[in-house]
Amino acid sequence: MAEPDAALGGPRPPSNTESMSPRGWRLAIVLVLGLVFSAGPLLFSSYWVGLLTQMVILAILAMSLDILLGYTGLPSLGHAAFFGVAAYAVGVLATVHGAGFWTCVAGGLLVGTLLSAVLGLIVSHVRDVYFLMITLALGMVLWGLSFRWIPVTGGDNGISDIPTLAAHSGLPFAGPLALYYVTLLVFIACAGVMALIVKSPFGLTLRGIRENEGRMKSLGFNTWLHCYLSYVIAGAFASVAGVAWAYYNGFVSPTYLDLTASSELFLMVTLGGPATLVGPVLGATAIVLLKNVMSAYTARWLLVLGIVYIVTILVAPKGVWNLGPSGRSR
Amino acid sequence: MNPPALVLEHVSRHFGGLKAVDDVSLTIQPCARHALIGPNGAGKTTLFNVISGELPATGGQISLFGEDVTRLAPHQRAARGIARTFQITKLFPNMTVIENMLLACEALDRRKLVMFRAVSSYADLNQRAAALVEQFGLSGRTHEVARNLSYGEQRKLEVALSLAGRPRLLLLDEPMAGLSAGESTSMHAMLEQLDPAIAVLLIEHDMDIAFAFAERVTVLHQGRMLTEGHKDEVSANLGVQQIYLGMGAAE
Numbered sequence: 001m002a003e004p005d006a007a008l009g010g011p012r013p014p015s016n017t018e019s020m021s022p023r024g025w026r027l028a029i030v031l032v033l034g035l036v037f038s039a040g041p042l043l044f045s046s047y048w049v050g051l052l053t054q055m056v057i058l059a060i061l062a063m064s065l066d067i068l069l070g071y072t073g074l075p076s077l078g079h080a081a082f083f084g085v086a087a088y089a090v091g092v093l094a095t096v097h098g099a100g101f102w103t104c105v106a107g108g109l110l111v112g113t114l115l116s117a118v119l120g121l122i123v124s125h126v127r128d129v130y131f132l133m134i135t136l137a138l139g140m141v142l143w144g145l146s147f148r149w150i151p152v153t154g155g156d157n158g159i160s161d162i163p164t165l166a167a168h169s170g171l172p173f174a175g176p177l178a179l180y181y182v183t184l185l186v187f188i189a190c191a192g193v194m195a196l197i198v199k200s201p202f203g204l205t206l207r208g209i210r211e212n213e214g215r216m217k218s219l220g221f222n223t224w225l226h227c228y229l230s231y232v233i234a235g236a237f238a239s240v241a242g243v244a245w246a247y248y249n250g251f252v253s254p255t256y257l258d259l260t261a262s263s264e265l266f267l268m269v270t271l272g273g274p275a276t277l278v279g280p281v282l283g284a285t286a287i288v289l290l291k292n293v294m295s296a297y298t299a300r301w302l303l304v305l306g307i308v309y310i311v312t313i314l315v316a317p318k319g320v321w322n323l324g325p326s327g328r329s330r
Numbered sequence: 331m332n333p334p335a336l337v338l339e340h341v342s343r344h345f346g347g348l349k350a351v352d353d354v355s356l357t358i359q360p361c362a363r364h365a366l367i368g369p370n371g372a373g374k375t376t377l378f379n380v381i382s383g384e385l386p387a388t389g390g391q392i393s394l395f396g397e398d399v400t401r402l403a404p405h406q407r408a409a410r411g412i413a414r415t416f417q418i419t420k421l422f423p424n425m426t427v428i429e430n431m432l433l434a435c436e437a438l439d440r441r442k443l444v445m446f447r448a449v450s451s452y453a454d455l456n457q458r459a460a461a462l463v464e465q466f467g468l469s470g471r472t473h474e475v476a477r478n479l480s481y482g483e484q485r486k487l488e489v490a491l492s493l494a495g496r497p498r499l500l501l502l503d504e505p506m507a508g509l510s511a512g513e514s515t516s517m518h519a520m521l522e523q524l525d526p527a528i529a530v531l532l533i534e535h536d537m538d539i540a541f542a543f544a545e546r547v548t549v550l551h552q553g554r555m556l557t558e559g560h561k562d563e564v565s566a567n568l569g570v571q572q573i574y575l576g577m578g579a580a581e
C-alpha cells in the first residue's frame with residue numbers, strides 16, 4: 001500500500017514486447033501443471049509421488065498466504081505458524097490422546113484457525129513493514145514454544161508415529177498414490193473456495209485495501225474488519241495444509257513453523273505471482289523441486305532461497321505467471 | 331424542520347504550533363450549495379479532513395444531520411451520509427474503472443462481506459456501477475485500469491466514486507484543479523446536475539466557478555473564517571480581501 005498516488009501517472013507505454021503473449025504463456029503453465037498433477041503420479045516413481053504430494057499441500061499453504069500478501073497487501077512473515085500448529089494439533093491428538101481421524105482433522109483446523117483469530121486481533125492494527133515485523137515476532141514466539149514446550153511438543157524431537165491416512169481414516173486404499181489423490185481432492189476443494197472468495201464482493205474489498213486503504217475508509221469500509229477476516233481466512237486454509245502435512249509426513253517438528261518455512265512461503269507467492277492464486281501453485285511446485293534438487297549439492301538452502309528471491313525481483317518482479325507483455329494481470 | 335446537514339462548532343486542528351484550522355463554526359443546510367475559498371495553505375483541505383474524520387479535531391464539535399460525530403472514524407461518518415473527493419486523486423490504481431466503481435457501490439451495502447458468491451452475479455450492483463461510469467462519460471474506459479486513465483478521466487472517476495454511496499453531504503476538494511478549460515467546463519456541468527437533495531461543500535480556487543456554483547460562500551485565511559454569507563454579500567467586500575489575500579480575480 002505504498003504511495004498509491006505515485007502510481008497514477010497517466011498513460012504508460014507498453015513496458016516490453018516479448019514474443020509470447022501472456023495468454024499463451026499462461027495457457028502453457030496451466031496445461032503443464034494440470035498434466036503433471038493429474039497424470040504424473042501414475043507415471044513416476046513413489047519418490048516423485050511424495051514430492052508431488054508435498055507440492056500440492058504447500059500449494060494450498062502458499063495460496064492461503066496469497067490471500068493475505070497478494071490480495072490484501074499484508075506481508076506476513078509468520079504464516080507457517082498456522083500450518084505448524086495445526087500439524088502439531090493432529091500429532092498430539094492422534095498420538096497422545098489416541099483420538100480418531102475426524103477428531104484430529106477437526107482439532108487441527110480448529111486450533112490453527114482459532115490461533116489466527118486471536119493473533120489477528122493484534123496484527124490487524126498495523127500495516128506494511130510493521131505488519132511484517134509483528135508477524136515475524138509472533139512466528140518466532142510460536143516456534144520457540146514448539147521448541148521449548150517439551151511435555152506437549154516433544155521439543156526438538158517433535159512428534160513422530162502419527163498414523164497413516166489409510167490406517168487412521170479407514171480408507172480402503174493405502175499407499176502413497178492414494179494419499180496423493182486424496183490430497184489433490186482437498187487441494188481442488190480449497191482452490192475452488194479461495195477462487196470464489198477472491199471474486200466475491202469481499203474479495204474485491206481486499207484488493208481495494210491493498211490499492212488504497214485510505215480511500216476505502218472514506219468510502220465507508222471498516223478496513224480493520226476486512227484485514228482481520230483476511231488474516232483468519234488465510235489462517236484457516238493454512239491449517240488445512242497443516243493437517244494434510246501431518247498425515248503425509250507422519251511426523252511434526254519445530255522446523256515446520258520456523259522463519260525458513262515462512263520465508264519459503266513468501267518466496268513461493270512472490271516467485272509465482274502475487275494476487276493470482278495460480279502463481280503460488282507454480283511457486284510451491286518450483287520451490288519444492290528446487291529444494292530437493294539442491295539438497296543433493298548444498299546444505300546452504302537459505303543462500304539458494306536468497307538468490308532465487310533476488311533473481312525473481314530482477315527478472316520477474318510480478319512473478320512467473322505475469323511474465324510477458326504487461327497486461328491486466330489483476 | 332430537518333436538522334442541518336453539517337454543524338461545526340469552534341472546530342480546530344493544530345499541528346504542533348501551527349493552527350491549520352482555528353475556531354471554525356459553520357452550518358450547512360440540507361440541499362445547500364456552499365463554496366469554501368481561501369489562498370494556498372488556508373486550511374481548506376485540513377478542514378475537510380477534520381469533517382470527514384481523516385484527521386481528528388483538536389478542539390470543537392462536529393454534527394452530521396443532528397448527530398455528534400466528533401469521535402467517529404471515517405467509515406462511520408460515511409455510513410451517516412457523508413462522502414468526499416480528494417485534492418490529490420485517490421483511486422485504486424491497478425483495478426479497472428468498473429472495479430473501482432463496484433467497490434464504491436458496495437461500500438455502504440451489507441453485501442460487502444459476502445464471500446461465497448461472485449460479485450459479478452449481483453446484477454443490481456453491476457448495473458448501478460455501469461450507470462455511474464456512463465454518467466461520467468467513462469463507458470469507453472470501463473475495463474481500463476485506473477492508472478492508465480488520463481488525468482482528466484481520473485478526476486472524473488474521483489468524483490464518480492464519491493457519489494456511489496448516495497451521500498447526503500458531499501465534500502468536493504478542488505475537483506476542477508489541473509483540468510483543461512474544456513474538461514473543467516464539463517466537470518462544472520456535471521456538478522450543476524448533481525441531485526439537488528445533496529448538500530455540497532466545494533473547495534474551488536477559481537472564483538468565477540465558486541460564485542457561479544454556490545449560494546453561500548465561506549472565506550478561510552490562516553485557518554480562521556474571514557467571512558461567511560450569501561455570495562452577493564461576500565463578493566461585495568471581497569475586493570479589499572483580494573488585495574489582502576492575493577487571490578485570483580473574480581469577474
Ligand SMILES: Nc1ncnc2c1ncn2[C@@H]1O[C@H](COP(=O)(O)OP(=O)(O)OP(=O)(O)O)[C@@H](O)[C@H]1O
Binds near residue numbers: 348371374376377
Ligand atoms: N498532516 C499535516 N501535518 C502538518 N502540517 C500540515 C498537515 N496538513 C496540512 N498542514 C499544514 O496546514 C496548513 C493548511 O494546509 P491545507 O492543505 O489545509 O491548505 P489548503 O487551504 O487546502 O491549501 P491549498 O489551496 O494549497 O490546497 C498548511 O500550512 C500545511 O502545511
Ligand SMILES: [Mg+2]
Binds near residue numbers: 374376417
Ligand atoms: Mg487543499
